[in-house]
Amino acid sequence: MSTIIQPEKTIKIFDTTLRDGEQSPGCSMTLKEKIDMARQLEKMKVDIIEAGFAIASPGDFESVQTIAKELKETSVASLARALEKDIDTAWEAVKYAKRPRIHTFIATSDIHMQYKLKMDPEAVLERAVAMVKYAKRYCEDIEFSAEDATRSNPEFLHRIFEAVIKAGATTLNVPDTVGYTTPMEYSSLISGIREKVDGIHKVDISVHCHNDLGLAVANSLAAVKAGATQVECTVNGIGERAGNAALEEIAMGLATRYDYYGIKTGIDTTQIARSSKLLTAITGVSVQPNKAIVGANAFAHESGIHQHGMLANASTYEIMTPESVGLRTNAMVLGKHSGRHAFEDRLKTLGYELSKEEINRAFDDFKMLADKKKTVDDRDIEALLQDDVMNLEEHNKYKLQRFIINSGNTITSTATIALEIEGKVFEEVSAGDGPVDASYKAVEKMIKTGATLEDYKIQSITEAEDAQGEAVVKLKKGSRAVTGRGLSTDIIEASILAYLNAAQKLESISDEPPIRVIS
Incomplete structure (x- = not known):
């Protein structure tokens, strides 16, 4: 039969x-x-x-x-x-x-x-x-x-x-x-x-x-x-x-x-x-930690009973593996002594297929970060690559040259910001309610977006005191609302970069509100 x-x-x-x-x-x-x-x-x-x-x-x-x-x-x-x-x-x-x-x-x-x-x-x-x-x-x-x-x-x-x-x-x-x-x-x-x-x-x-x-x-x-x-x-x-x-x-x-x-x-x-x-x-819209599949806690097991079961057999509390959705566990960390070959190998392991130019830029960013952090793990590398994908610096009309912050609980915060705008360097000073507010006011004096700051948040990419900070800002002007992102081990620098990124986006979006439908 x-x-x-x-x-x-x-x-x-x-x-x-x-x-x-x-x-x-x-x-x-x-x-x-x-x-x-x-x-x-x-x-x-x-x-x-x-x-x-x-x-x-x-x-x-x-x-x-x-x-x-x-x-x-x-x-x-x-x-x-x-x-x-x-x-x-x-x-x-x-x-x-x-x-x-x-x-x-x-x-x-x-x-x-x-x-x-x-x-x-x-x-x-x-x-x-x-x-x-x-x-x-x-x-x-x-x-x-x-x-x-x-x-x-x-x-x-x-x-x-x-x-x-x-x-x-x-x-x-x-x-x-x-x-x-x-x-x-x-x-x-x-x-x-x-x-x-x-x-x-x-x-x-x-x-x-x-x-x-x-x-x-x-x-x-x-x-x-x-x-x-x-x-x-x-x-x-x-x-x-x-x-x-x-x-x-x-x-x-x-x-x-x-x-x-x-x-x-x-x-x-x-x-x-x-x-x-x-x-x-x-x-700039994060998923909640307990979001199914992609949340930060989706594969975390804190309960002692769960941990005991996981050590005995992962399938006791894990119906799918982190690897099945593209997450990696127990990966070796990289540091400032890691070479180009190790970095490229990590990119391949993470599944990235980059051009020679993209690899060169990513490696330069990695070395700069490795000078600031003891260890660089996969989350840091992926954040850097996303940063490069979005071209926050290279193709941005506004480039941060330097910044000086004076802040404390007994003085008014001031920020001195220098920006390169289409090849020319401008510098402004402003006071504000804290270092971020002062920085944004100084930036506004130079780029004059006229936008309203709708939202601001900062979070760490990894753990420990030398973690990269990721800042996200939302600017709104008329019918236009944009989200900007900045990344740095210095959270003030990350905050300024996020504002500049959002300002650049504002210029690329039409004032005319689009037709919206629900289907």
């Missing part, structure tokens, strides 16, 4: 960090940061990257188009409302991609149709079909989203899905736009779509869950179990309001519980930690 081998079930991972994720307050990214993040997502082997909402602003269009040209393998999608001008613009942005996708949407719930669209259901259905057909003239891969699907009438949802399949849609998205549904309800909705929509087995069923009730990942996994073949998610779960389903939790949930789901993704899970850290470095 011959054995029939069943094909392995896989689902697609659709990453919307650069579109839905960037809509999180304070998570705006520059063009270069979006490209760096897109490259990392491709390295992690996501199937589709939603690079943005092309018609939202000239900056969004440029970023989608640049990413489409840049990526080598991953599909690149742009969101578009069910309007001809949106679809035209989306195509102009993604047409250079190796695998372009147009993602168009329209609301289908009664509340959205009545109060937002002011259209009756038949008009919505007619518009959806017409716009899918219109998009189909441009490319083969068309995704259609029924906005607020989980609060829509299931019968109407079935009708509109059946109609857009006939019109040429290749993926149907069933978004839980406001994070309203529960796992059992969502599973039932997906099962109903699979059973009652004619032609559904020709297309992918996608799910896009928001986390308003803390159920985005649970709902997504329930939908996968019910037959969804694509999951839309973001790194670190960033996104509107309470965020989206977290990519790392979806990927590791399916990988760790393959015995239950029997479904795989194409994600290279060893790139998860780096993707999370890169996004944090770009946005």
Whole structure:
């Protein structure tokens, strides 16, 4: 008797960090940061990257188009409302991609149709079909989203899905736009779509869950179990309001519980930690220590009972290994006597593939840091590399030359700051409420951003008194809000660098507020 081998079930991972994720307050990214993040997502082997909402602003269009040209393998999608001008613009942005996708949407719930669209259901259905057909003239891969699907009438949802399949849609998205549904309800909705929509087995069923009730990942996994073949998610779960389903939790949930789901993704899970850290470095938004998969405490065991079990057998309290998500343990530390060969070997072990020029710059930064610290561990190296990736110094219009601080609890703090601005050196002195405030006031005298300091925080990269400090500032001017980052063993220097980094970003972001959508 011959054995029939069943094909392995896989689902697609659709990453919307650069579109839905960037809509999180304070998570705006520059063009270069979006490209760096897109490259990392491709390295992690996501199937589709939603690079943005092309018609939202000239900056969004440029970023989608640049990413489409840049990526080598991953599909690149742009969101578009069910309007001809949106679809035209989306195509102009993604047409250079190796695998372009147009993602168009329209609301289908009664509340959205009545109060937002002011259209009756038949008009919505007619518009959806017409716009899918219109998009189909441009490319083969068309995704259609029924906005607020989980609060829509299931019968109407079935009708509109059946109609857009006939019109040429290749993926149907069933978004839980406001994070309203529960796992059992969502599973039932997906099962109903699979059973009652004619032609559904020709297309992918996608799910896009928001986390308003803390159920985005649970709902997504329930939908996968019910037959969804694509999951839309973001790194670190960033996104509107309470965020989206977290990519790392979806990927590791399916990988760790393959015995239950029997479904795989194409994600290279060893790139998860780096993707999370890169996004944090770009946005300045850290994950909480107890965040699943990528939190600082995700693999920490402090309880004596847990530690005893871990020493006996790691699987007693660890259902996945740190290495499986790209974290390394018990790594040798480097110091000022470590040579170039050891440094390059560490970069390779960490999974970095850098050009000769990038290695030279990173090694120079490493040697400077090693002169200030006894030991340099992997977290220090990764922080340096993220610093280089963001080019905080080299391509910044503003370069810190020197600073002198006078501060104490019995005197008014003063700061003397010298900056190089487009080849000329300027120096200013200012007093302030503490050394950081004084430094920022002195800097403002020279660069005159006119921005408001919305947030400031400092944290250490590693332990001990010689740790590097990472400063993050958020500046806001009009509709523009940006996050800057600075790194140094001197926290005042890190703070000044973060402010200068944010000031540079302010100049690269348009004053015109982008069109924002929730899907």
